[in-house]
Amino acid sequence: MAPLIVDIHTHVYPPAYMQMLRARKTVPYVHDPADGATPRLIILSSDDDASIPLDQRGRPVDASYSDIEVKLAFMRRHGINSSVISLANPWLDFLAPEEAQTWAERINDDLEATCARVNRAADPENTRALHEKETLYAFGALPLSAPRAEVVVREIQRIKTLPHLRGVIMGTTGLGRGLDDGRLDPVWQALQETDSLLFLHPHYGLPDEAFGGPEAMNRYGHVLPLALGFPLETTIAVTRMFLAGVFDRFPGLKILLAHSGGTLPFLAGRIESCILHERKFVANGGDVPGPRRSVWDVLNTNIYLDAVVYGTAGLKAAVTAAGGADRLLFGTDHPFFPPLGKDDEEWPSVTTNYKAIHAAFDGEGETVAGVLGENAARILKLK
Amino acid sequence: MAPLIVDIHTHVYPPAYMQMLRARKTVPYVHDPADGATPRLIILSSDDDASIPLDQRGRPVDASYSDIEVKLAFMRRHGINSSVISLANPWLDFLAPEEAQTWAERINDDLEATCARVNRAADPENTRALHEKETLYAFGALPLSAPRAEVVVREIQRIKTLPHLRGVIMGTTGLGRGLDDGRLDPVWQALQETDSLLFLHPHYGLPDEAFGGPEAMNRYGHVLPLALGFPLETTIAVTRMFLAGVFDRFPGLKILLAHSGGTLPFLAGRIESCILHERKFVANGGDVPGPRRSVWDVLNTNIYLDAVVYGTAGLKAAVTAAGGADRLLFGTDHPFFPPLGKDDEEWPSVTTNYKAIHAAFDGEGETVAGVLGENAARILKLK
Secondary structure, eight states: OOOEEEEEEEEOOHHHHHHHHHTTTSEEHHHHTTOOOOOOEEOSSGOOOOOOOOGGSSSSGGGGGGOOOHHHHHHTTOOEEEHHHHHETTTTTTTTTHHHHHHHHHHHHHHHHHHHHHHHHTTTTTTSSSSSOOOOEEEOOOOOTTTSSSHHHHHHHHHHSTTTTEEEOOOSSTTTTOOGGGHHHHHHHHHHHTTTOOOEEOOOOOOOHHHHHHHHHHHHHTTTTIIIIIHHHHEEEEEEHHTTTTTOOOTTTOEEEGGGGTTHHHHHHOOOOOOTTOOBBBGGGGOOOSSSHHHHHHHHHHHEEOOSSSSSSHHHHHHHHHGGGGEEEEEOOOOOOSSSSTTSSHHHHHHHHHHHHHHHTTTTTHHHHIIIIIIHHHHHHHH | OOOOOEEEEEEEOOHHHHHHHHTTSSSSSEEEOOOOOEEEOOOGGGGOOTTGGGGGGEEEOOOTTTOOOHHHHHHHHHTEEEEEEOOOOOTTTSSOHHHHHHHHHHHHHHHHHHHHHHHHHTTTTTTTGGSSEEEEEEOOOTTTTTSSSSHHHHHHHHHSTTTTTTEEESSSSTTTTTTTTTTGHHHHHHHTTTEEEEEEEOOOOOOGGGGGGGHHHHTTTTTTIIIHHHOOOOOOHHHHHTTTTTHHHOOOOEEEEEEEEEEHHHHHHHHHHHHHOTTGGGGSSSSSSOSSOOOOOOOOEEEEEOSSSSHHHHHHHHHHHSSGGGGGEOOOOSSSSSOSSOOOOHHHHHHHHHHHHHHHHHTHHHHIIIIIHHHHHHHHOOO
């Protein structure tokens, strides 16, 4: 019997969202070249470079981003049984305050309807086991630009009532000031009370200056912002949450970190050491509260990591930091990182992660099965 | 027999350098409080915060930073046989162009004289084995702000003639524009030709905005800039070198990366995947050359990593990425991260790394011995 495979890191831009991006002229937006060539998706501020012709900015965006049939074909090609889809970055972060709630409800209702339709078609009587069919579940989007945190809280509570939603996805800016913002406490409270998993995902990267300025940054295409900017952003965001005592105040929070935690598993020891040596913290005689729990405790209790790290080195750090492989979950990052050759082949961005998981846990069949799908099925209660 | 222990990551500010910092009023500088309290060392731009009284800025700087006897006592307390000392950041980066060469020669001659004096005192006839005495070796400093790269090249050649120097230390800005700067080619050429190990070390961190601005950044003392800014800076710097093809043009370069490579071992897979998916590179049909060798090949051939990562998670990623533990070298980062309690105890910043090395390579005595000292003795030809 083939193992159950669940993809917990896979994105969509529903058609309504794409239409909204097409009407925009500033990041994020979609541009349709006049010559009928593939539309361009311009989502990163570094993509919107005036020195690049509009028809070449950003990246080509094809049906794989919004057509759920294309995702189902991708799943079949890679042996994936179930995908937990999420709105891709930058989600609803950029919306005007008065539009946020409407769009969140629209997107989440759309995700719920899509999952329901696909799952009914795959198994009308719902009698087959998870590894015998193709199913979809989803993480909901949040109206983070809404005028009040209560709007976000209400949407978290409403998402909990949608049968195919299994948590929420969020970027690193929170309500605009980062994840150590005290105004987020009602949001953490709501996530904890509803036992909703938060999928924390990067988008904003690092300031261009971190890479030597825009020219140096763009010299190598998307490599610096995607390979380094994204994971470093995630690491900074979750470290700020931790330093601000969020995990002390909300010990029941469950957070899934994209890209195996950015670099958190690798840096956890250094973070812990720097905290123990920081004179400013109360525990060391200073006047700043500082975190009460250790990074290791939080990694072993509150954090889940996807296995999207493209190598055994990263996976070994992830599983060691997380205190075991049962907190590690397979993902693909589809539809990003498509093969640059033929479209109908296996995606190297996916097979690299498959191979790494098998190599890192060589001979440990149960561990491999856990990472590939059983962990996700258990943690997200997939049926 | 106790194992040989070599510390390859340990810094000094020679007295002449401290005196120079005392005469300065802008970063980096040393401030002596009027009340005779411990002097303050202000080296990070984020330390020089006008809202903090001058007497409290930066960190206290005691004799451990410049008195070699204090370092020898530290070595004895921690069972370290040999230390490869290096000028601490920000080295000579900030000097006016006309001062750079003089200071480089002064510092390197001083390091050579200190090592010679200590080693002669420990073993006048030079008949004892390395693990039976306390010895010092050093990495030389470079005049990177000199008006021409040839000045740097000449100092690399001169360092090679100093019997106790075993390579050079460098920050991440190179000649001012980062390590992918083509003007550095003569420097890489000289390092390769003289077979000099380059110890690459962070100092500049990330722009404050990466941490949410100066207020958010300083809220947690030095934790964000030191725990995250430093390793992320190293990762960005070496990735830019790699992307610019430096390791293709200079395949004999040997680089020791501070803090186990920043986060390079963890992110190597993601970097490699992003390169394979970057349309801009010639290999993928674009017009930017891109690197010809893989990140893994460079990690297995050109890169050495210190073991200053404070945990088994990081160590496992480091050794996996480096293709074996024989490229991993023990270090302490002395005199940084002193215990905040009594001065005469063991330093937790050191014992954490000892414990992590023993735990990561549990039962592999030869591997542990290699990481603790034998690797360094072999690679740096210590006697």
